Amino acid sequence: MTAVAPVPLLTLDDISLSFKGVKAVTSISFAVATGEICALIGPNGAGKSSLLNVINGVYQAQSGSITYAGQTRHHMRPHQAAEGGIARTFQNIALFKGMSVLDNVLTGRNLKRRSTWIEQMLRIGRAGAEDDEQREHAERVIEFLRIHPWRHALVGKLSYGLQKRVELARALAAEPRLLLLDEPMAGMNAQEKLEMSQFIRDINRELGTTVVLIEHDIGVVMGLSDHVVVLDYGRKIGDGTPEQVRNNPEVIAAYLGTRRSQPARSQ
Amino acid sequence: MNHRTSLRRVALALALLGSGLASAVQAANEQYFPLQSYRVGPYAAGGTGFFGGFIDYMQYVNANGGVNGVKLTWSECETEYVVEKGVECYERLKGGLNGAPAAATNPLSVGIAYATLERSTADKLPLITINHGRTDSTDGSVFPYVFPLQLNPYSEVSAIVNYIGQRDGGIATLKGKKIAVLYHGSPYGKETNSVLETLAKNYGFELTTLEVPHPGNEQQSQWLNIRRLKPDWVILRGWGVMNPVALKSAQKVGYPVDHIIGNIWSNSEEDVIPAGAAAKGFISITTHPSGTDFPVLKGIQKDVPDKGQGNLADAKRFGTVYYNLGVVNGILNVEALRIAQAKFGEKPLTGEQVRWGFEHLDLDDARLQALGAKGLVQPLKLSCADHEGGGAVRFQQWDGQRWNLISDWVQADRGLLRPIIEASAAQYAKEKGITPRDCSKEQ
Amino acid sequence: MEFFFEVLIGGLLAGVMYSLVAIGFVLIYKASGVFNFAQGAMVLFAALTFVSLLERGLPFWGAFLVTLTSMVVLALLIERAVLRPLVNRPPIILFMATLGLSYMIEGLAQALWGAQVHGLELGIPDEPLEIHGMLISQFDLFAAGTAALLVIVLSFLFNRTRIGLSLRAVADDPLASLAVGIRLPRIWAVVWAAAGFVGLVAGLLWGARLGVQFSLSLVVLKALPVLIIGGFSSIGGAIVGGLIIGAAEKIAEIYLGPIIGSGIENWVPYVLALVFLLVRPAGLFGERAIERV
């Protein structure tokens, strides 16, 4: 994987999504270049999470299309997204609470398996060697994110910050091309945020993974990202480098709240 | 996968069981009846009555000196009418009690009887299925240890058909009649359908069979069908809650209840009382009358309940159908024991010896008179080839308060049924690789 | 054609009987999100207690009041001992707890009152009425009337009283209602008591229909497809679901039975419910929740 290339990895074209007539996202288009860190920002209810859900197929957009790695689709299915190398974390941690850290990370690698369940059940064929391979890779991810002391602990019993990291580890284990992070630093203190930013940057630099993230902390966003897309109220109101966005009057207005007041839909 | 905890439990269970089982050392002068009773669950009403009657009769026998001095003893094991509990009870109790050998098992449950049928044969312990059980076990040459005493399911329907013919003026009048059979949606309920078809062909009546799904608490569509069909008679092969619901639903569609004939599991007070007024006029078969007027019941009343030892929780049920069936069952078991003792000596006998007694059971009117059970028990003669013996029923009608007998003994057409039974038994023998006994060589 | 209508009407009336049991489920589901398998056992318990008291010489209303009181006490106990400790657990766990509960109540009912079969006469005539050559059961009409009355009483309770308002708030959003000071345990207790009352009414009517005995608790199996079709959270849905199931199973038994074999009433409602589920996963009147991630 090379550094920034002019070809976009992901392009959203005119995406609209509504729930029972309530519009969550209205004709949004933007592109994410290969290798960049792109941040989606905007107030609560701006449609950021919905957009991530559209990208990896949890929600199906009513109109518009998604072009990912050269393939254009109207709907993305979750497994198509996963097979195409899109991994993600969730705003409200969606770990498998009844499993250990290691098992959670290993599930992230489920697409890298070649042996069938029958081979694995009978412990024949490729199963054994593959087990070791999977385990080694998972251990590398665990080391990378420094969660090895908790490897055998049940994730349900870990602290919030650690759970966020385990979730990231699970996403990373899939060796993704595109990583979607939904508020990876929510609820963290300054120290933890710093660590997490560092992890994200390392992932981007060392593994060459393209990252799309949602974050509220503007300071963190501006420092971390190459590209910022601003949403408000389901529409795109800004798109550009951190510098460009910072000077966009519409964005300033939205953040200062001079627009019509409207009860925000909680995400 | 570690068994340690379970093993610890097992050890504990073993210790506890030991206190109940392992003391089979000194031989007492007692004959033991293992009772796989059921006093709770959906069929508790039948179980409490039957086992109440059986136990009271045994107490009565003991109060009068036992069987030639051999006292009867028993213990109960609750099955809740559940097959595997019945099997567990069978295995637990089959070895006897405190040295008293087991005489026979009387589960009064089709499922348990089936599940213990092969075990009984292997263990040489007679299995008594009075009025029910596996029809082809009537053929004792294939089923030496199984006794569907008095009445097997085929005889039951045959007798009902004969009764209908009789009532309407002879068996020839059946031609062109419409008879509907409402049966419980289970193997028990279906068992007689094929025989009914044979009978329908033989006598020329038009047969409709209607299934009621288990448990039978909703029968509207079946009765609407009956209303459309307008059959001359409805035969009810019910079970548990299905019976009162059938009577109530009949009332709903305006079918005359006195043209419904209940079979052997639709003939008790418990089957009609819940239907209230709707049951008035309902006819059913019985192998024995209810009531308390028989000398043997008076004897039991005097020696058992009057002394405060009655087994029934509800004394009002003394003399009801299930109670009396228990008494009848007691009489048959004890008589078989007596006959076997005449051959093998007046001492506790093994199951194998008791089996011989059952096979040579011969109760004529004189003997029944002596027992104070004339009219209560039908004359019965068993043999190697015939483990049923009777095959006759009487008909009774519910008047809202009690059952009144409305017919004399009506005999099943056993000659017609015998070849079907033999064919079925032969098929079983073939499947199981059993060589049937040659009954002409038995004695 | 006449016969068809007779079947249809009979089926609809039988369906009302199923609805009666289903309403009890809906109440509890609305308030606490529990699919209460023990409702059948509660019907049995109520009917058995009532009939046993009657047989011990209590007058009708006396027995009714005592039974109702015991149902309320039972409801309070359940709230205390089962629901409260299990709050915030997955619905499947709660469901399994009600399975255990149903065992307990069945065992308790029979331990207290014995296993005998009882007849129960409510004094409602059951000679069929003949209308245009169709026979219609008076008893079933009475039961339908009772169900209608019950629905009216319950909707009054929920739409016009404070407690009803709180209940609806709880059903909409338990967390928010907790925040505005609604006391969940009290709501639960009230709802379980109301479900006990519904169980008593259903127990009396079913008991009069079948006789009071163990298999009363099996009516729960008839109510489940009704709930699926009507949706778990709508009393109106329970009624409509009951009507659909009742009519469908009778028509199937009579017109389909001769073709594929009779005795299909046990599974037809389930297959029907399954088809409904695949088409409308939240039932006729329920709304499908949007999953948020």
Next chain:
Amino acid sequence: MLYQEAGQLARRYAAERRIFRLRQDRIGLLLLLVFAFVGVPWLGNDYWFSAILIPFMVLSLAGLGLNLLTGFAGQLSLGSAAFMAVGAFAAYNLQLRVAGMPLLLSFALGGVIAGLVALVFGLPSLRIKGFYLLVSTLAAQFVVEWVLTRFSWFTNDNASGVITSPPLIIAGVDFSSPQGRYLLTLGLLVLLFWLGKNLVRSELGRNWMAVRDMDTAAAVIGIRLLKAKLLAFAISGFYLGIAGSLWAFAYLGTVEPHGFDLSRSFQVLFIIIIGGLGSVLGNFLGAAFIVLFPILLGNLSALLPVGVIDSGQLENLQKVLFGALIIVFLIKEPEGLARLWQRFRLRLRVWPLRY
């Protein structure tokens, strides 16, 4: 210091992956197996084989079957008994109609057929979740019971609608004595538990748990929900089918369709609740509890003077206790007896120290 673990460090991932990482556990298991295969047949009597050990083992197996589906894959089912019935009736008919069919093959094929039937009733699981899924599995329960009763072909036109055990002969050895039936059941049990344990620790097992814990997240990381769920239904059906064959032929010998009714499904469900959802060991503990609890209670009451408690009341009491225990387990220890055992073992590992 029974559980001396010092020095037993895993040096390779394969070593850490072993089912029993500690040498003590492996030796313990070996001893247990030797005892079960050699000691028990020699020590036990008919009652223990026929009334306790065989049903205990068959129910453990059925528990494992349901646990794969409910405990691991999170799909609630009340149709276990139906799949057991399919297995038993299929094996019976294969024996009857295919000349020369080996007994074990007919059990296995019976399991496969049960798995296929389970798969069909599992199809709705993609659209419906939670206790809504009960409808599908209850439909299976009622439809299967009806079909097996309705079409007498399945029972070879037996007038009473029952099927009886084929001769239990494997490779010329007769297994029809109580010891033989015990060994037959034990052999299949050990094999199937070994496979089951492997399965839940494999990729598929992890996928199941992922689906159970958070299905949206599972889909997002590329797990095919339908495939995972359907495999859970099919494999669960396979296990239940074999358990059904053993129940019918190794345990009871004769069985009718009603022997596999809804209450059997409940029984299997209770085994996994009490034993532990999502545990393999728990199936043994739950089944042991279900089989032994009523017997123990019965024997305890037999120690009381006659007349204090009659057998009917005892059964009611047992029902109440049973229901209460289920609730207590769900409240206090949702992971069941298996979790209690684990805690006990942890204690033992550090014994005589407290921590």
